[in-house]
Each structure stands twice: as structure tokens, then as C-alpha cells.
Amino acid sequence: MQDTAPTPARRIDDILDWLRMEGTSGVGPRTAHLLLAAFGSPRAVFQASHAALAAHVKPAVARSLCEPPSADILRLAEATLAWAGQAGNHLLALGDTAYPEALANIPDPPLLLYIKGRLELLARPGLAIVGSRNATVQGKANAAAFAAALSQNGVCVVSGLALGIDAAAHEGALRGPGSTIAVVGTGADLSYPVRNRALSERIAIEGAIVSEYALGTAPMAGNFPRRNRIISGLSSGVLVVEAAAQSGSLITARVAAEQGREVFALPGSIHAPLAKGCHKLIRDGARLVETVGEVLESLRISPLAAMPAASTTPVPTETECTQLLAQLGHDAFDVDSLLAQTGMSVGQLSMGLLALELAGMIERLPGGKVQRVFQ
Template sequence: MNLEQRLLPTKDDQDWRDWLRLSMTKGVGNETARKLLSVFGLPAQIFQTEYAALAEHVPAKIAHAILQCPDAILLSQMDRTEAWLQQPGNFLLSLADPGYPQNLLTISDPPILLYAKGKIELLENKTVAVVGSRNASTQGVLNAEKFSECLSQAGLCVSSGLAAGIDAAAHTGALRGNGSTIAVIGTGADIVYPARNRQLAHQIVEHGCLLSEYALGMPAVASNFPRRNRIISGLAQAVLVVEAAAQSGSLITARMAAEQGRDVFAIPGSIHSPLAKGCHQLIKQGAKLVESAQDILDEIGSSVKMLSPTLQEFSVGRNMPSHKLLTIIGYDPIHIDVLAMRSGDNVMELSAQLLDLELQGHIETLPNGMIQRINAN
């Protein structure tokens, strides 16, 4: 009998306590928990199993831990979770729950418990993950927002990780559309990290969904964030990497997505930009190069064609204003001294023009005297 057949939901709305107890039992991780669930059924049945039977499937130390009565720490966590669940819009989904995201059941390491805040019906929507660098360029942020907005307007949900940079931009753009967004976090569902995204997190809870596999109160631990990436990609049919350095954590998400059988897309950038190296690496490895949101919709089989004003296709490099300096700058970062030489303008005139272009949002000033053109609708 397989895991899905063993896990028939019970009518007891308090069985979440057994799931929480299993998830917090020392030595029992996701893999061990799923093994026990496959053999013995629901957590309540696991805790009623004799030691000898448990010891046939797990080490003796873990079998003893399973049969121990809940300690003060676990009881306190149960009380905390119960109070949290009594708040409107808070949910705890187990592997046996009919509301558990079906896409996650297809990955190799689905979490046994999910804490959700907001519109849990989004967990069943067709989804595209949008990820990228925390230290994103202005152009990268614009691309993430525009692509996510277009995908959301087309009815797709956008999943990401609520990190600074590309993740935050993806959520922001997706909230403008009908498909909304899911933020998968690496802390407890009662903690917002980073703190600068607190207002964005509140908007997501109101109009989208916040999701975590970690117990309430779990702080930001570095090792949690790479693990949560498997959920970001696992919820989705495809993953779009907007901007990533050669050693970016976004490449981990892309690798997990490929292993999960999801499509991987990447936006190309300048060969001189460190933040384009990761995307170019993915494209060399078989990721699909995309220039517009429609490219993604076509690949994943969406019937939506983004032709109406509200679903206007965003394509990198379209609708740029005409300006002599922008033509000279081109699409690669350029040093201000080189720009002065090519334009023939004196420094005072050049600085005034650059300031005007920056205030209009057409260029970005980079470190070490470099200038970068920005493409935006």
C-alpha cells in the first residue's frame, strides 16, 4: 500500500496535534516520517504502535523518542499553534489534508506539515516560480515586477521566497494581477524575514498566501532557506530565473526545478554583468531563454494571449525613449569617462543630462563610475 493510500484524513479536527508531535520528534525528519506513515498510517496510529514494530523500521533511539510522552516544549508549541490556528486565515495542512498542494506531492521530499496564512485556494492554482538575486540591479527588479505582473494578469499564480531583491519584486508585480502570489518563507509563519518586507508580507497574507514548513517561532536560520527553495519550485509548473550571479542560491532552485521535472526559464543579460552569469549558465545547460512573459505562457501551454491593454506583453527592450545619450550608452554598463569621450560633451553638460535621465528612471548609476541603461515600459 502506498503513502497516499495509507493517509486517509480523519474527521478529528484535532489530529494536527499528532502531526505536530511527529514533526517535532527528535530524529524524525521528513524522510523518516514519510516512511513511518507509509508503514503504519496516520500519526495517531504511529504513536499507538509497539516499540518492537517501530524498531523494525527506524533506529532504536528514534523508536524510543516516538513513544515518549510529549514534553513541556512540545506542549507549549501545541498551545502556541492552537492559538495561531484560532486566528482567521491561518491553516495547518498535513500530507493527509485534501487541501495539501497536489504539485508538492509529486516532489521527492514534500514537507509533512505546511503552515499557511491567507488564501489557501491559491495552492492549487497553476503557478510559475520567479526567483533571482537578493542584490538585484534596478533592471532586474523591473524585469521581475513586469514579468510577474503579466503572468498574474494571465491568471497564473507567482511563487517566490519573500527575500529582498528579485523575490520581493516578483511578489509586488504579481499582486497587481488576478493570479496573485505565494510567498514560501524560511522562518515560522509568525515571523517576517527580512523585516523590511513586513508591509509586503501583510499584503500577501491579505491578497495571496504565505507558506512555511517550519514550526511557529522558528527564526531565520541560514540552512532553512536553500531547503525552502524545493517548495517554491515544487508548487510551480515552471521556474523563471530573472537575475543571478554564478554562485547564486537561485541556481539551487533552478536545479531542484529541473530534478522535479519543471520547465526552467532564464532572462539573458549583458555579458559584462556579474548578475547575468547565472542565467547564461542555465541557458547553456538547457534552460529556455525568454524575452517576454508570452514566451513562458506559450511554453507551459497557456491559452492566454496577452493582447489586451491589461495583458500587454512585456518584452525587454521595448518602448524606450529616444535620447542621444541612451543610444551611446547602449545596453552594457559603461564608464562615465568613456561616455564623455564618445558623446563629446563636457563633464558639466554630461552630468546634468545623466542626472535628468536617472531621475526619469532611464539609467542607473553603478559603483566605480559605471552607468547602466534601464529598460522599462
């Protein structure tokens, strides 16, 4: 896979045109795409006459498009140009060479994408992993294990940087070369939620933060369901790990299906509230999966030549994680000692330790050792 074409250099008038398009009263996503189809570019839209514009939009909207940019838009354009000029920051407009093709082909692609981090990840095969914010320890372990195995096979894991399943998926994906993309519902210059600030900062270096929202956009409730179409749009499929019956993750799954993406779900206990959403998806046609190999096979994603074959290692159960924790005691252990002591395979032990680390029950020490955290 070759790297994506470099992000184009932006001029203030170019950025201003796109921001004016997004900020004009009465111009929503549908109208913006209609205008772009008719005139070809934001610059051509703002150079058009009132009569030409009124042939495509309501007269009041045409009048708004003919007005000069506001002082607020001018200031935002200057701030955006400065942000895009910083190392690691990228601004892509719909139609740019580097704009991800899969996302451009959804019904309502974002006009602008703000990317902080590794731009080339947007062109990699991706799988979205989403689920409950109030996930169980087992759910987070499953998300992290699947994400780590996918990333080891060259798949970029896409999620929404929320607490719970999203955060665990990002953490797991950072352990492999596939890395991760976090699609956020705020400006790309903000960190939300605050509890994930350290994770967000790490993703901005090792992965990529992606947003369609202007810089400084605060976390508003309506932003998050809308950003879900980008999570699925950047992905070949969506895996739902844990979800209640009315979970927001089901919105992502629904949008993914509408975009022609495949939907996968992990099964759970019939008594577990956070399994009900997954079971509903399976009843509605989502594919039940138990291993990463099943996901890769279904999506026809070939592992990287240099990477190991798709993982079929079972995710450790909560009981096995508890037994592993009991083995640790008060002393620090290296992995070789734990392998001998527990009888686990390397894959099982790695996933078990990852689950315990995500749960805050162990910490990793220099020299590859781990130690139990007593609270």
C-alpha cells in the first residue's frame, strides 16, 4: 500500500471559500453538494450571480451566498490556515487527491476533513470497532484483542474515541502496524472526553484524529451521531462489541449497512444487558463472529505479507483473567515466567495481560515485566 498523496498547500482564499460554504445560512450538506455539482467549486459558487444561484436554491439562500464573508468567518479562516500549517496537521477538501475514496462515495461526504496525525492511514483497509461507553471488563478486553490482532494484520481500526469500547479498540490497535483512526465530534484541536486526553495525544502521533467540524467546535450532542457516518465511511465493515438495546452503536451499524458496509457483532450471554444490542443486530442480519480470521475472510482483506496470519486465538474469559491476576501476587514477573507458570499460549497470555492493563489491574515495568496493582 502506497502512502496517500500529500495534503495540498492551502491558501487563505481557498479555506475561506469552503468555510463560507459550510457557514452560510440555509446551506446544509444536501444543498452544499447540490451547489458543488452545479458550479464545480466553492469559488465558482461565490462568483455566480444571484440569478444563477436562485436557479438551484431558494432566493433567500441565494442572497446569503452573495453576501461578503463575516468577520467571524474571516478569523476562522486565518486560524484554520495557521493550524493546517503546523507539522502533522492536514486539511482536505472534497475532491482533493488525498481525500479517501471510500468516504467520498457515501451519500453525504464531509466537505472538509481536519486530520491530525498520519494522513496515509486514511487510504488503508479499515474496520470500525464500536460499542458501549459503559463496557464490561470482558467487553473492553474483547475490543482490545480484536483491534490488536486486526492491526497486526495491517488493518487500520477506526473508532470514535469515546470511553469504553472505543478507547479499548484504539489502545489495542496502537499495538500493531495497522494503527488507528479516531473520528471525533469536536474540532480536531480539542481533546474530548477529557479522560481520554492522553490517548488522544498518542493517536495524534501514532495514528490519526479526524473531524469534519471547524476548529474550536465544542462537543454538542448532535455532532456524535452525525460523525458515525464517517466512522463507517472510512471502513470496510463495522464490528459491534457490546451494545445495549438502544445503544448509539446501533446507529453506526445502521449507517454502515446503508453505505453497503458489512456489519459484524460479537455474541454474549442472553442475560447480559450489553449483549442485547449485538443479538438484535445478529437477528437483523449482522454476521456473528468469534475470531479476527472470520472478519478478514469475510472482508477479503489480505494480511500484510510481513505480518503473522490472522489470529484465531480465543479471547480470554473473565475467569481466566482473574486466574492470571491471582498468579501475579506482589512480585513483578517477566512474560517467560508467566508462560511457564500459567501454561497459556503466547497469544492467550498477551491478550489476558492487555485486558488486565486496560482494566487498571496491572502495570507494565521496564524490561518487559508486569506487576499487579493493589488498590
